[in-house]
Amino acid sequence: MLQRRTNLEELRKLGVAPYPNRFDPQATIHEVVEAHGARSAEALEAGPTTTRTAGRILAIRSFGKANFLVLSDGRARIQVYVREDSLSPRDFRIYKLLDFGDWVGVEGRLFRTKTKEFTIWASQLEFLAKCLLPLPEKWHGLTDIETRYRQRYLDLVVNPDVRRVFEVRSRVMAAVREFLGARGFLEVETPMMQSIPGGALARPFVTHHNALDIPLYMRVAPELYLKRLTVGGVERVFEINRNFRNEGMSAQHNPEFTMLEFYQAYADYTDLMPFTEALLADAAQHAVGTDRVAYGGQTISLAPPFRRVSLREMAREAASARLGADVAPEDLRSRDKAAALAARLHLEVTPAMGAGRITAAIFEALCEDALVQPTFVYDFPTEVSPLSKQKPDDPDTVERFELYVAGFELANAFSELNDPAEQQRRFEAQLRQRAGGDEEAHAMDEDYIRALEFGMPPAAGEGLGIDRLVMLLTDSHSIRDVILFPLMRPKPVGSGQWAVGSGQ
């Protein structure tokens, strides 16, 4: 470390700016490799090509008069051949002061070494920035998971696969926007700070606005605002942005996560199933070039159509299988019978839980993990779906589905409840659950009721977890692997320790 500072001072003495303001590359390293990396030694000899590029030094190999640098632009790497008699005395003195991790620009002719390595024969060297701290070791790299998340920049420097994950993520976002835009959906941004958090059953983060002296909540979902927009006549609308939920963290849960929500007027939940299939197949095709993805040693096919099963039927079958006895559909309809069934399955049931919540709990406990290939689980109990529309012939059931893939929930969609009186009753039921100790129960939102009273067209809406989709497409098994700066407990930058992540 001291040596690096000494080298920086030596550069200054040479009149070399250790942090110059700009450099003019002709091409990125990635572009140079793309354009010329396949050319043979003879071809490079016959048609000499000079290039000018820049990157971070990932290796220095010195052999007396023959010296090699490996530069990276974060996407590709290229070797640079440095010899004293090809450079000006100034540039060679710069070379002697380089450290692993420094940023440099080079200009030179492309060729292949005796070992066929594609290489730039440096004729000019520009110093671009000093790396004062040692980078992780080149062979084992950076494997400490905590440091990888806290100091993602080091992870990106040393682990090339990490860059790929975030390139996939970027393409997923672009493909989703393109898909929806092409179908007439308007992208909007709605409040992330809300005075009444709503649209999902979850505990919010609380903050405070000083000038208004009011509490504000970080949104748990954009749902109620997007539906207000359908009231306003925006027939197709979507938002991709962060939601915040003040709950536990796990391999599938980060306190802030990115969700796509979209709403389509005049449609119901059955319309969204083929729509979702097409959206996912398209996103996969654009992001990774295939709709068959490897995940945890299994192959998951995102090719339509996906399997469809009713939630009650799945819960009933799974309970029957677990108990080795036939469970009748009625056993999930009455509260007493459902509670007795849950007890036999060793599931915890609170007094506030009705037959619907118990059925959902049975499904989650027994069925979720087994849903590896994409599966639409449809027809949820009304009790766990305060914003969904009931089936015309069955008021205890709503028109709702969740899409499960690889054992986790990827999307949640339903025919939107647009009857203000019924919505009022649902909110009141939620308030009773809240009074019964359920902190995730939905709050009353009178302005939302009023909006519905102005008339919301029939519509179907869906939320889709972008982080989880990226996990699926990149074979990532922790949500932290697809979020650049996942939340970490703040940690001081101690002696010898590196810096902190987003928890700072």
Place this chain on the structure above:
RNA sequence: GACCGGGUAGCUCAGUGGUAGAGCAGCGCACUUUUAAUGCGCGGGCCGCGGGUUCGAUCCCCGCCCUGGUCACCA
């Protein structure tokens, strides 16, 4: 929140109740096409923090902090 594992050099990791170890990285020298370069030499540590047991603790005991995984809740 519960359970299991981890915290030793910049990085990756060994290790022991009695002066703290390796590889890589760093520094010096040699070397004109190497690529985990090689060879020789040299530096480098509150062994997570606090207490206890002990003549003596990095090691044993207790507590705490941080962290990875699993489970519970959630998308």
